[in-house]
Amino acid sequence: MSYENITPIFNNKLDKLKFLIKKYKHDFEVEKKKGNEDLQTFLNISIHEIDEVIADILTEIQTVKMTETKIVDYTYYCKRLNSIKTNFEKEKQENDFDEDETNDFLDFYKEIDIKLRPQPKTLLPNSDELTKQFKDVVFNTQKKTTQLKEENIFPDFFKGQTNTNFKIFNCFAKKYIISAYKDFSFLIANMSEENRIHNQKHKIWYKWLHQEKYINDKDYDTFLRKGNLLTFDKSYSEQRLNNYYNVIQEIEPEK
Helix, strand or coil, X not given: CCCCXXXXXXXXXXXXXXXXXXXXXXXXXXXXCCCHXXXXXXXXXXXXXXXXXXXXXXXXXXXXXXXHHHCXXXXXXXXXXXXXXXXXXXXXXXXXXXXXXXXXXXXXHXXXXXXXXXXXXXXXXXXXXXXXXXXXXXXXHHHHHHHHHCECCCXXXXXXXXXXXXXXXXXXXHHHCCCHHHHHHHHHHHHHXXXXXXXXXXXXXXXXXXXXXXXXXXXXXXXXXXXXXXXXXXXXXXXXXXXXHHHHHHHCXXX
């Protein structure tokens, strides 16, 4: 049994950990159905790779000030993973690998995935006024025009005051859309899970995609005939997730 590793190259270890957790959380259920031997092989590979990344992050924390340490307590997850691994090895030696043990891994994947998701920013009640005052003081009239280009141009669809989330969407759409229905289903589902886009009815997305020329007339008819977009699980592929994180590295290289 072989597992191909197409993990993209990351600028920071946190993004690699996010990628692995999301990939393994999805693959876990797939491997679980194949039987005990395949699942044990999968878990051996996945926990080893995740353990290595967490260890790398812990080492980096000791030498570099990482803002990400405010997002998640890596030490806690390292202890949790070690505890699960110990139980896993014990059960495996006793040839008594059961349902509860596999669920420990699934809970771990889910737990850390939730913690690693981007948190919505809380704005002050008068944030718009404060932003306006800041622009008036710092920027002259000529620079204001440049600043406007970076503001969110599709606020009904993409979250945030800047254009970052749209740039991520647009970059993926321009580079990696091959099968429009499946690829856009994945992109929209994944960005929704990461709290980057607003909840919109699927038909509204279809109309917008068509108006902005992301899909042609034939694709638009196909989308309408399908009714709803596919869920993340049904549209997921490792290559799509790989492509998505390549886009993140390009648009948010320092995050």
